Amino acid sequence: MATAATIAASQVLELAEPLxxxxxxxxxxxxxxxxxxxxxxxxxxxVVLIAHATTGDQHVASPHPITGKPGWWDRMxxxxxxxxxxxxxxxxxxxxxxxMGSTGPGSLAPDGRxxxxxFPVITVRDMVRAQVALLxxxxxxxxxxxxxxxMGGMQALSLxxxxxxxxxxVLVIAATATMPxxxxxxxxxxxxxxxxxxxxxxxxYYGTGKSxxxxxxxxxxxxxxxxxxxxxxxxxxxxxxxxRASKTFGFDADFQVESYLRHQGASFINRFxxxxxxYITRAMSYFDLAEEHGGRLADAFARTDARFCxxxxxxxxxxxxxxxxxxxxALNAAAAPVSFVELSAPFGHDSFLLDVPALDRVxxxxxxx
Amino acid sequence: MSRxxxxxxxxxxxxxxxxxxxxxxxxxxxxxxxxxxxxxxQALRDERGCNVHGMEIDPANVAECVEKGLSVIQxxxxxxxxxxxxxxxxxxxxxxxLQTTMRPDKVMEELLRIGRRAFVSxxxxxxxxxxxxxxxxxxxxxxxxxxxxxxxxxxIHHLTVADFRAFVTQRGIRVEDAWYLSGDRLRGTxxxxxxxEHAIFLLSR
Numbered sequence: 088m089a090t091a092a093t094i095a096a097s098q099v100l101e102l103a104e105p106l107x108x109x110x111x112x113x114x115x116x117x118x119x120x121x122x123x124x125x126x127x128x129x130x131x132x133x134v135v136l137i138a139h140a141t142t143g144d145q146h147v148a149s150p151h152p153i154t155g156k157p158g159w160w161d162r163m164x165x166x167x168x169x170x171x172x173x174x175x176x177x178x179x180x181x182x183x184x185x186x187m188g189s190t191g192p193g194s195l196a197p198d199g200r201x202x203x204x205x206f207p208v209i210t211v212r213d214m215v216r217a218q219v220a221l222l223x224x225x226x227x228x229x230x231x232x233x234x235x236x237x238m239g240g241m242q243a244l245s246l247x248x249x250x251x252x253x254x255x256x257v258l259v260i261a262a263t264a265t266m267p268x269x270x271x272x273x274x275x276x277x278x279x280x281x282x283x284x285x286x287x288x289x290x291x292y293y294g295t296g297k298s299x300x301x302x303x304x305x306x307x308x309x310x311x312x313x314x315x316x317x318x319x320x321x322x323x324x325x326x327x328x329x330x331r332a333s334k335t336f337g338f339d340a341d342f343q344v345e346s347y348l349r350h351q352g353a354s355f356i357n358r359f360x361x362x363x364x365x366y367i368t369r370a371m372s373y374f375d376l377a378e379e380h381g382g383r384l385a386d387a388f389a390r391t392d393a394r395f396c397x398x399x400x401x402x403x404x405x406x407x408x409x410x411x412x413x414x415x416x417a418l419n420a421a422a423a424p425v426s427f428v429e430l431s432a433p434f435g436h437d438s439f440l441l442d443v444p445a446l447d448r449v450x451x452x453x454x455x456x
Numbered sequence: 457m458s459r460x461x462x463x464x465x466x467x468x469x470x471x472x473x474x475x476x477x478x479x480x481x482x483x484x485x486x487x488x489x490x491x492x493x494x495x496x497x498q499a500l501r502d503e504r505g506c507n508v509h510g511m512e513i514d515p516a517n518v519a520e521c522v523e524k525g526l527s528v529i530q531x532x533x534x535x536x537x538x539x540x541x542x543x544x545x546x547x548x549x550x551x552x553x554l555q556t557t558m559r560p561d562k563v564m565e566e567l568l569r570i571g572r573r574a575f576v577s578x579x580x581x582x583x584x585x586x587x588x589x590x591x592x593x594x595x596x597x598x599x600x601x602x603x604x605x606x607x608x609x610x611x612i613h614h615l616t617v618a619d620f621r622a623f624v625t626q627r628g629i630r631v632e633d634a635w636y637l638s639g640d641r642l643r644g645t646x647x648x649x650x651x652x653e654h655a656i657f658l659l660s661r
Contacts, residue, residue: 415529416539427529428518452523
């Protein structure tokens with residue numbers, strides 16, 4: 088788990104007011120950790136807000152303080168890159184419920200003990216509320232663009248639906264306006280894996296010297312499969328064996344793909360809090376922008392003048408193109424200016440994070456004017 | 457009778473697109489169905505101050521449009537027009553796309569539902585060169601405007617100027633104006649079905 092010392096790299100804002108939540112509670116002393124890149128223009132009209140995905144964080148274009156790896160969207164954000172920090176002031180905040188400096192289940196409650204499962208169940212809209220509060224505190228009243236992939240795309244949609252006059256542009260990549268049953272199902276598997284680990288201790292593992300690492304690693308392994316594609320798994324691993332000439336007739340990681348997944352699980356537990364994983368996936372499974380607007384998705388976009396760009400990938404079976412199409416049809420019905428493209432890329436859902444030059448062109452193009 | 461082409465603006469645009477661009481009222485709300493690389497939309501936005509939207513089936517073309525700052529969705533005229541509300545646009549434009557659709561009649565219906573007016577342009581299959589090819593060689597024509605052999609052409613519903621006139625009459629669609637082009641030259645109405653390579657109709661309900 089992240090320690091306070093490593094997190095100090097990000098700026099942290101403590102909200103002056105309690106944050107009202109969809110569940111009805113008000114959360115006191117909310118902290119929002121964020122990274123900023125580029126320079127805010129005197130007119131404050133060049134702000135691009137990036138919303139991160141499920142297990143992402145605010146380190147979009149700077150090295151991760153725990154893993155030391157480059158920022159998760161380093162290829163997209165920086166000087167001269169599609170989201171050009173020579174032109175834009177780029178903000179990215181750790182979501183509410185997260186574990187990289189923003190208030191989450193691992194944070195201390197007013198009674199001085201970690202919230203753990205006393206943390207209120209939050210929604211995607213609550214995550215956005217915290218970011219809007221950050222913008223207000225920074226004196227930013229307009230966004231040139233709000234951008235997000237996967238859960239970040241859901242936050243972008245929630246932002247424009249609930250604060251229709253805040254963004255001028257909305258860029259939604261590999262996301263959905265309504266979480267479908269298959270995704271809810273996968274997320275439930277992940278949460279059950281965490282909660283089945285005896286070290287979870289009903290969530291009260293903080294300070295016990297034991298944490299549900301096995302459960303969280305299994306959750307990550309299962310989720311990671313959903314981010315890839317059959318084609319990319321076959322190409323990367325096929326049925327190749329891991330550092331051995333033949334099968335061992337045992338339950339070691341004989342196959343490269345097994346070894347890879349175990350590595351993904353093992354490295355994930357070093358940077359992520361298990362309870363945060365529960366809360367964030369819960370928020371995603373609750374996400375239904377149509378339901379929030381009387382069952383008619385188009386009504387979510389009735390009050391905004393923002394321009395939209397929606398991108399999907401042909402090998403993404405977790406958030407397939409059909410979900411983006413539904414969103415686009417609702418935007419059409421709301422007469423919103425919208426671009427939509429299904430890009431061809433081999434990497435499944437993870438395509439939005441990887442080397443897809445066509446995505447770079449679309450992002451740069453959408454932001455250019 | 458041949459009318460002057462005074463209304464033909466940007467030389468860079470394909471002649472039928474230039475003609476359409478010249479007849480769209482400034483500031484209109486426009487949907488171009490099958491907008492390709494967005495040349496017409498760009499001209500309408502930049503020169504006529506229109507609020508422009510596009511639909512295009514080829515993702516590479518859509519990406520190019522997005523780069524131009526255009527609002528274009530990847531979609532199929534046969535399926536995706538249904539999701540626009542009635543009267544969403546002042547003009548719905550279908551240039552050189554009608555003959556590639558599965559159900560041109562349904563596409564026309566949708567076009568005139570979502571647009572108060574519609575521009576429809578198509579290659580005229582009764583042009584004399586086409587007729588000659590069929591008459592003398594007995595083969596499907598390959599011409600300047602129909603450059604692809606029968607087995608790989610995207611044009612699956614060939615039609616003629618006379619066919620289209622009969623269609624709009626039968627459906628009670630109003631023809632507000634029509635232009636007939638051979639290359640970039642306008643041809644008269646009476647000889648259009650024989651001499652026009654291209655026809656452009658401005659329609660309303």
